[in-house]
Amino acid sequence: MFDMICISIYNGKMIRDLDTTLVRTFVTTADKASMTAAANALHLTQGAVSQQIKRLEEVLGQILFERDRRGLRLTRSGERLLDKGRRLLQLNDEIMAEMSGKAVAGQVRIGVPYDLVGTLLQPVLKTYAEACPQVEISLVCASSPELAAALAAGTIDLAIIEERAGPTAGECLAVDRLVWVGARGGSARSKRPLPVSMVADTCAFRPAVLTALGEHGLDWRTVFENGNIDATTATVRSDLAVTTWLASTVPTDLDILSDADLPALPNFSVNLHLPKHAAAPAAEAFATHIREGLARYRQAA
Numbered sequence: 001m002f003d004m005i006c007i008s009i010y011n012g013k014m015i016r017d018l019d020t021t022l023v024r025t026f027v028t029t030a031d032k033a034s035m036t037a038a039a040n041a042l043h044l045t046q047g048a049v050s051q052q053i054k055r056l057e058e059v060l061g062q063i064l065f066e067r068d069r070r071g072l073r074l075t076r077s078g079e080r081l082l083d084k085g086r087r088l089l090q091l092n093d094e095i096m097a098e099m100s101g102k103a104v105a106g107q108v109r110i111g112v113p114y115d116l117v118g119t120l121l122q123p124v125l126k127t128y129a130e131a132c133p134q135v136e137i138s139l140v141c142a143s144s145p146e147l148a149a150a151l152a153a154g155t156i157d158l159a160i161i162e163e164r165a166g167p168t169a170g171e172c173l174a175v176d177r178l179v180w181v182g183a184r185g186g187s188a189r190s191k192r193p194l195p196v197s198m199v200a201d202t203c204a205f206r207p208a209v210l211t212a213l214g215e216h217g218l219d220w221r222t223v224f225e226n227g228n229i230d231a232t233t234a235t236v237r238s239d240l241a242v243t244t245w246l247a248s249t250v251p252t253d254l255d256i257l258s259d260a261d262l263p264a265l266p267n268f269s270v271n272l273h274l275p276k277h278a279a280a281p282a283a284e285a286f287a288t289h290i291r292e293g294l295a296r297y298r299q300a301a
Contacts, residue, residue, distance in 0.1 A: 016059065018059070018088070019055075019056075019059075020088065020089060020092050021052070022052050022053075022055055022056040022059070023056070023085045023088055023089060024042070024089055025038065025042060025044075025049055025052040025053060025056070026052075026053060026056055026064060026078075026081065026082075026085060027082065027085045027086055027089060028041050028042055029049060029053060029065070029072065030065075030072075030074055030078065030082050031292065033070075033071050033072050033073075034071055034072060035049045035050055035053070035072065053065065060077070060081070062075075062077035062078075062081075063075050063077060063078075064077055064078035064081060065078055086292075090127075090131055093131075106134075106135060106136070106280060106281065106282045107135070107136045107137075107138065107282065108135055108136070108137055108138070108157050108158075108280065108282035108283050108285075108286055109138040109140060109155070109156040109157045110125075110137060110138070110139055110140065110156065110157065110158060110159075110160075110286060111140045111141075111142065111147035111150055111151060111156040111158070111159035111160065111161075112139060112140070112141055112147075112159075112160050113141070113142070113143065113144050113147065113160065113161070113162055113204070114141050114142075114143070114199050114200075114227075114228075114229040115162075115199070115229060115245055115246065115249050116160060116162070116246075116249065116270065117139065117141055118229075119248070119249040120174075120246075120248055120249060120270070120294070121160065121290070121293075123293060124289055124290050124293035124294070125137075125139075127289060127293065128285070128286050128289040128290075131285075131289065132282065132285055132286075135282045135285070140155075140156050142202075142227075143199070143200045143202040143203050143204060143227075144159075144161040144162045144163065144203075144204035145202050145204060146202055147159040147160075147161055147273075148161055148273065151273055151275060154275065157275065157279065157280060157282070157283040158272065158273065158274050158275070158279060158283045158286060158287060159272075159273045160173075160270060160271070160272060160273075160290070161204070161270075161271050161272075161273050162204045162205070162246070162268050162269070162270060162271075163204065163268065163269055163271055164204075164208060164266055164267075164268055164269075165266065165267040165268055165269045166269075168269065168271045169273065170271035170272050170273040170274075171271060171272040171273075171274075171291075172269045172270075172271050173269075173270050173271065173272050173290065173291065173294045174248075174269065174270045174294050175267055175268070175269045175270075176246040176247055176248050176267065176268060176269075176270065177246070177247040177265075177267055177268075178205055178208065178209075178244055178245075178246060178247075178265040178266060178267065178268050179244065179245065179246070179247045179250065179256045179257070179265065180242055180243075180244055180256070180257035180261070180262045180265070181236060181242060181243050181244065181245050181250050181254050181255065181256060181257065182236060182239070182242040182243075182254065182255050182257050183236060183237055183238070183239035183254065183255065184253060184254060184255050185255070186239035186255070187239060188236075188239050188240060188241055188242050189242050189257055189261050189262065190261070192218075192219055193218075193219035193220050193221045194213070194218055194219065194220040194221070194242065194262075195220075195221055195223045195240060195241035195242065196209070196213075196220050196221070196222060196223060196241055196242060196243065197222075197223040197224040197225075197232050197235040197236060197240070197241035197242070197243045198222070198224070198225050198232065198243060198244070199225070199227060199228065199229050199232045200225055200226070200227040201225045203225075204268070205244050205245075205265075205268070208265060208266050208268075209244050209265065212263040212264065212265055212266075213263060215263065216262075216263035218262075218263065223235050223240055223241035224241065233251070236254060237253070237254065242257065242262070244265060246268060246270075270294070272287060272290060272291070274287060
């Protein structure tokens with residue numbers, strides 16, 4: 001009798017297990033913001049995706065998505081589940097890879113522009129290192145044109161390249177505004193000739209910036225171009241010059257300057273470039289991580 005009571009109490013308190021297939025469908029749908037796109041990515045029908053989302057909502061007793069004019073949008077419950085769902089899938093995939101002897105290993109040489117390595121890509125690099133601990137990562141920081149040349153020469157395995165928004169040979173991961181940046185309440189923005197500090201003379205932004213200044217008839221002078229992002233940032237913080245960065249990478253203690261003060265600049269895209277030949281498994285794994293990482297960034301934005 002005592003044993004039966006204990007079993008009854010235990011069964012009443014049992015925690016149900018989440019079906020990782022349903023969680024994967026949910027995370028993919030959240031990333032794509034579309035059941036149709038999620039169905040294509042998962043090689044399912046749209047109806048199957050819809051049914052799996054409905055089953056997960058029934059298991060959790062929560063509505064995870066709602067529709068608006070822009071398409072699917074996460075509810076608050078969906079937002080709470082998304083990060084934990086990603087972690088659950090990551091751990092699941094790590095266990096499966098390790099136990100099956102298919103864990104990613106080897107070396108990968110990743111090319112990243114100076115301005116992205118400590119900003120947009122920092123969390124992606126961290127999660128990749130955690131997910132693939134057997135991979136030896138070599139990080140190469142350079143300007144986008146230099147990284148494109150290195151990828152073509154085979155000295156790096158993949159590259160994140162900033163290019164003017166438009167057609168690209170790579171895969172567009174994000175599009176961002178190129179903006180003027182100056183010291184908080186500084187005066188460098190109003191000086192003539194305009195003092196401009198860029199990380200390097202090979203900077204991907206440089207041609208667009210010089211074209212905009214020329215079309216605006218604005219005289220300018222170079223303050224710093226020596227391939228050091230920290231030195232460029234220091235010249236701007238010290239109000240010795242202004243610079244141009246993607247809006248998402250601007251430090252919070254600096255000002256994004258209005259187009260009323262300086263000429264408008266074009267949008268730039270952050271593109272993933274893989275080698276023309278087949279990429280190594282470690283490089284393919286990083287490509288997957290950066291796609292997922294920047295999808296989360298766009299979702300949060």
